[in-house]
Amino acid sequence: MENKKLKPTTLQAVSPLAIMIVLLTIGVGFMKLRAEPIILICATFAAIIAQKLGYTWDELQKGIIEKISSALPATLILWSVGLLIGSWMFSGTVPMIIYYGVELINPRFLYVTAFLITAVLSTVTGTSWGSAGTIGVAIMGIAQGLGMSLPITAGAVVAGSYFGDKLSPFSDTTNLAPLAAGSELYEHIKHMLYTTVPASIAAIIVYLVVGLSAESSSASTESVSIIQNQLSGIYNWSFILIIPVVIMVVGSIMKFPTLPTMVINSLISVVIGVFVQGFTLKNGFISMINGFNVTMSNFDGEVLKDITTLINRGGAVSMTTTTVLVFCSMGFAGIMSTSGMLDVVLEAILKRVKTAFGVILSTIASCFTVAFVTGNSYLSILIPGELFRKIYLERNLHPKNLSRTLEDSGTVLVPLIPWSAAGAYMTVTLGVDTLAYLPWAVLNYMGIVFAIILAMTGIGITKITDEEKEKFLIAEGEK
Known part of the structure; x- marks a missing residue:
C-alpha cells in the first residue's frame, strides 16, 4: 500500500530555499567555497523534510533522475x-x-x-x-x-x-x-x-x-x-x-x-x-x-x-566541473519538485495578487525563485508559465505579456547565478567568475527593471477583450 503523502507547510517548503540562500551567499559569495557541496547539503536537508512528508527514497531518487535526464x-x-x-x-x-x-x-x-x-x-x-x-x-x-x-x-x-x-x-x-x-x-x-x-x-x-x-x-x-x-x-x-x-x-x-x-x-x-x-x-x-x-x-x-x-x-x-554542478542542482530541484515543496512556494507567492502589476511582479518573483533553486532556464520558463497562464487570462492579460515576462526574468537571469549551468559555463569559458561579470551583464538585469516599469505604468501591457478571453480559455480546455 502506498504511503500517504502530506502537503508541505509553507515553513517546510521555504526552509530549504532559505538555507540555500544563506549558505550560498556566505559560502560562495564571501568564503569562495565550491557551490556543489553546499547544494548537496541543502538537498540532504530537503530530502529529510520530504521523507517526513511520506516520500520514500525511491520516489525522491526517481524525481532526481527525471530532472537530471531533462x-x-x-x-x-x-x-x-x-x-x-x-x-x-x-x-x-x-x-x-x-x-x-x-x-x-x-x-x-x-x-x-x-x-x-x-x-x-x-x-x-x-x-x-x-x-x-x-x-x-x-x-x-x-x-x-x-x-x-x-x-x-x-x-x-x-x-x-x-x-x-x-x-x-x-x-x-x-x-x-x-x-x-x-x-x-x-x-x-x-x-x-x-x-x-x-x-x-x-x-x-x-x-x-x-x-x-x-x-x-x-x-x-x-x-x-x-x-x-x-x-x-x-x-x-x-x-x-x-x-x-x-x-x-x-x-x-x-x-x-x-x-x-x-x-x-x-x-x-x-x-x-x-x-x-x-x-x-x-x-x-x-x-x-x-x-x-x-x-x-x-x-x-x-x-x-x-x-x-x-x-x-x-x-x-x-x-566536467560544470556537468557536476548541473547534476547537483538537478538533484536538489528533483527533491523540491517531487515533494511538492516548490509548488507550495509558488502558490504562496500568488496569494495576494490582485492587479495586473501584481500578476507580473509575481511572475518575475516565481521565475527568480525557480531559476535560483534549479539553476535551469527551461524550468524557470516552464514552471511559472504553467502556473500563471490561466491567471493572465482571468485578468484579461494577453498571453504574450506572460511569455515576455518569462524571458525577461527567466532566460537571462540564469547566467547570473553562480551555481547554474549557464553561470558555471560562462565562468569556465570566459575565465571570469560569475559574480565578477554580473554587474556588467547590463542587459540581463535591466530587462527585469524595464519589465517592472512597464507593469507599473501599463505601457506595453496588452489587454484582451472578453470575447478574446473566451477563445483563449476554450483553447486551454482543449489542451
Whole structure:
C-alpha cells in the first residue's frame, strides 16, 4: 500500500530555499567555497523534510533522475562546445580572430563592440553558449591583449549572447516561452522589444561610458605587437581558418541539429589544423578532449604567459566541473519538485495578487525563485508559465505579456547565478567568475527593471477583450 503523502507547510517548503540562500551567499559569495557541496547539503536537508512528508527514497531518487535526464540535452551541448573550443584553438580560428582583433578594434570601443558582435551572432545562430564559446572567447583574448578589464568584457559578452537567446527565432528559449504561455512565436518576439530594446540601449551607454574612460588602462602598442608576433610564430594565417565560423553560422540558419553540427565542425577544424598548421592528428584529437596546448605546435622559444592563457583551453574535459554542478542542482530541484515543496512556494507567492502589476511582479518573483533553486532556464520558463497562464487570462492579460515576462526574468537571469549551468559555463569559458561579470551583464538585469516599469505604468501591457478571453480559455480546455 502506498504511503500517504502530506502537503508541505509553507515553513517546510521555504526552509530549504532559505538555507540555500544563506549558505550560498556566505559560502560562495564571501568564503569562495565550491557551490556543489553546499547544494548537496541543502538537498540532504530537503530530502529529510520530504521523507517526513511520506516520500520514500525511491520516489525522491526517481524525481532526481527525471530532472537530471531533462538536463542531459544541455549537458551534451556543453561537452560539444568544449570540443569546439579545443578544435578551434587547434585549427587557429580563434587565435586568428584575436590576432586581427587587437589590431582593428579600438580599445575605447571594445566593450560595446563585444556586446554588439555577440548580439548579432547569437541572433543569427540562436545560441548564447555557442556565441560566448566561440567569438566570445576570441573577444576575451582581444581584451587581454589590449589590457582591458576582463570582468567588464565578460559581462558584455554574456549580455550580447543572451540578446539573441531572447529574440532569435532559432533560440530554444525563444520558442519555449510562447509555448509555455500560450502565445505565438513572432508575436512574442515583437512584444519582447518593449523591454529588450531599452535594456540594450542602457547596456550600450554603460559600455561606451566605461570604455571611453578606460583608455589609460590599455596595453601599449609594443605589448600588443609581442602578442601578435608570438601568435604568428605558433600559427599560419589563412582564409581557410574562417571555414569553421561559416559552418556554424550556416548550420544555425539552416536549422541543422546543434549537437551533430558542432561535432562535425570540431572534426573539420582538426583537419584544418593538421593541413594548415602542420599539427599532428593525434594532438588534434587530444585538443578536442583535453584542450589545446601550445606545446602541440612547432614553436621554438619561451611562450608568454598571456599567450598560454589565451590559447591553452577547451576540450570536453574542461566542462566536467560544470556537468557536476548541473547534476547537483538537478538533484536538489528533483527533491523540491517531487515533494511538492516548490509548488507550495509558488502558490504562496500568488496569494495576494490582485492587479495586473501584481500578476507580473509575481511572475518575475516565481521565475527568480525557480531559476535560483534549479539553476535551469527551461524550468524557470516552464514552471511559472504553467502556473500563471490561466491567471493572465482571468485578468484579461494577453498571453504574450506572460511569455515576455518569462524571458525577461527567466532566460537571462540564469547566467547570473553562480551555481547554474549557464553561470558555471560562462565562468569556465570566459575565465571570469560569475559574480565578477554580473554587474556588467547590463542587459540581463535591466530587462527585469524595464519589465517592472512597464507593469507599473501599463505601457506595453496588452489587454484582451472578453470575447478574446473566451477563445483563449476554450483553447486551454482543449489542451
